[in-house]
Amino acid sequence: MDTLDELTLGLRPKGRSLLTADWLLAHRDGGHVLHRRGELVIEGNRVLYAGPRFDGPVARRIDFGAALISPGLIDLDALSDLDTYSLVLDNQPGWSRGRICPETYTPYEMYSQGELAFQKRYSFATLLLNGITTALPIASLYYREWAETAAEFDAAADAAIDLGLRVFLGPAYRSGGTVVDRDGAFHMRFNETRGFAGLAVARDFIRRRAGDGGGLVQGLLAPDRVETNTPALMQATMVAAEDLDVPVRLHMAQGKLEVETMRRLYDATAAEWLVSLGCFNSRLIAPHGTHATDSDIGFYADNGVTIAHSPLVSARMGSVLKSFAGIRKRGVNIGMATDTAPPDMWMNMLAGLIACRIADGASDAALSADFFDAATLGGARALKRPDLGRLEAGALADIAIFRLDDPRMVPTVDPITTLVLGGNGKITEAVFVDGRLSMCRGQVAGMDMVQARAQAQAQFDGLVAKYPERSWRHPPLEQLFRPSFPII
Structure with a gap:
């Protein structure tokens, strides 16, 4: 069995990739269907197969374990x-x-x-x-x-x-x-x-x-x-x-x-x-x-x-x-x-x-x-x-992997119910778009998220400083945005 670490962030894997997990959300007859231990096969930018066991040849097999393989x-x-x-x-x-x-x-x-x-x-x-x-x-x-x-x-x-x-x-x-x-x-x-x-x-x-x-x-x-x-x-x-x-x-x-x-x-x-x-x-x-x-x-x-x-x-x-x-x-x-x-x-x-x-x-x-x-x-x-919003043969390979074993979540019963009730975006493990690995374990291809977060804060602070200019009657900043509790 291969691992996610063997894929290169920002690239589309060569050959067929088989993804499996405790749950796969596939598509059939116009609606989503769940497969326990289902298998998803992608090749290029398309889904080749989504369902129970796939018997064809693949270049790699990646098992995400306690997770949901979902359409993006x-x-x-x-x-x-x-x-x-x-x-x-x-x-x-x-x-x-x-x-x-x-x-x-x-x-x-x-x-x-x-x-x-x-x-x-x-x-x-x-x-x-x-x-x-x-x-x-x-x-x-x-x-x-x-x-x-x-x-x-x-x-x-x-x-x-x-x-x-x-x-x-x-x-x-x-x-x-x-x-x-x-x-x-x-x-x-x-x-x-x-x-x-x-x-x-x-x-x-x-x-x-x-x-x-x-x-x-x-x-x-x-x-x-x-x-x-x-x-x-x-x-x-x-x-x-x-x-x-x-x-x-x-x-x-x-x-x-x-x-x-x-x-x-x-x-x-x-x-x-x-x-x-x-x-x-x-x-x-x-x-x-x-x-x-x-x-x-x-x-x-x-x-x-x-x-x-x-x-x-x-x-x-x-x-x-x-x-x-x-x-x-x-x-x-x-x-x-x-x-x-x-x-x-x-x-x-x-x-x-x-x-x-x-x-x-x-x-x-x-x-x-x-x-x-x-x-x-x-x-x-x-x-x-x-060709979007579903995992079935011929659909675009836009995929999100959501963890189901985060210790802060309720125990898993049904994966969708579990994620709606107790999940959040932080349990997203990996994202494929057009067959390419775009995000993996908090890292985004082509982006230093720690540095970007600091830059975003500095840019936001600069914008906030200009707020009195475009606010009614132009009060000073400290009157516009008061703290939740007194700062002492």
Whole structure:
């Protein structure tokens, strides 16, 4: 029997590799199935076999023991910057602390191009550490002059290829944004010319980079938030999506301010507005859905729109999807998204399970398997990629190995239930993407994680120091972010 140590981090093993463990999650007849001591055979970038004993020749056999061999997780809204929400978790309201720009602030790029490139590379590495093999990156525009740039996304594409992460990429753009005046009132400010310029940048990026890295890099149109886009820009976006054959991610039905803004501007919900524009279709991936009305959910179902569910982010802001189980029963596809740091999908599955059962008032409203399906098959459906999110012959070899013998976890009964209830991203032992070993025991190909962690902290501290500039009434830093307890 061979060992994982014999594989080279960052390379695709030559010949056939047989992986086995106490549990294998394979795919059959449209759904996941569990095999005790199952065997997975990969060759090149594809799965050759997934099931019970394989009798053919292989170059190596690696036994992971007390572990689950799983399809890699799919993150439809994966944070690709240094998460600033921790600053306002206990310092509310968030809008007064840099999350909505005051009229007295003139936006500028608070990060250098090198810092923008680093934060994406670092975030991509943390996704791999957590068993995420396919990601649709998302970053805040709060600290940006207006929109994301081609240069930073060229760097992001290069980083994904170097690290070995499958990504759907496109610079975010918008035609407007919210500002707050001195009295605390919110106003929308639009510049449609800049919005269309951003769409042009995104189109050009996708045409240049989609397919790079042997297919690791694919295109995505990302018109930021629904309220920050004009009707013309949304319609042009959906036309471009058809032309480029790419998904569109649009944040909508995610908060009270958005609901109020859409009602004031268009006397409609986000879903009603998009339907009226002819922009609500199966290309759309829509985080977060927590403020969608009952009739809105009908529009999602009728038009094939996917909800990207980030239960942890939603819950810590006081909202839940109403409800995960009920919406799925109405035929809406739901994929999972972390949208925060750490990008721990197991933590999100547990948070989602708890939130769903509370929302429905029933302990059996949803099961662990339902959330795992959303984190794999739901994401694959959203992306129209039947070669992702499953382990079966012909699928891409995107694989995560999750330990089941961590002493801090509950004893294993069913592997999925065990991991949802007691697991977290730290029990990810290894990750293969496109057949290549991208992460092994906390090490990521092409990344010194200890050095990168120190660099990330220094970069974050530099950003925090600038917060008074873009916070309402510009208070000093010590008034913006108070410690949990007095520091003496």
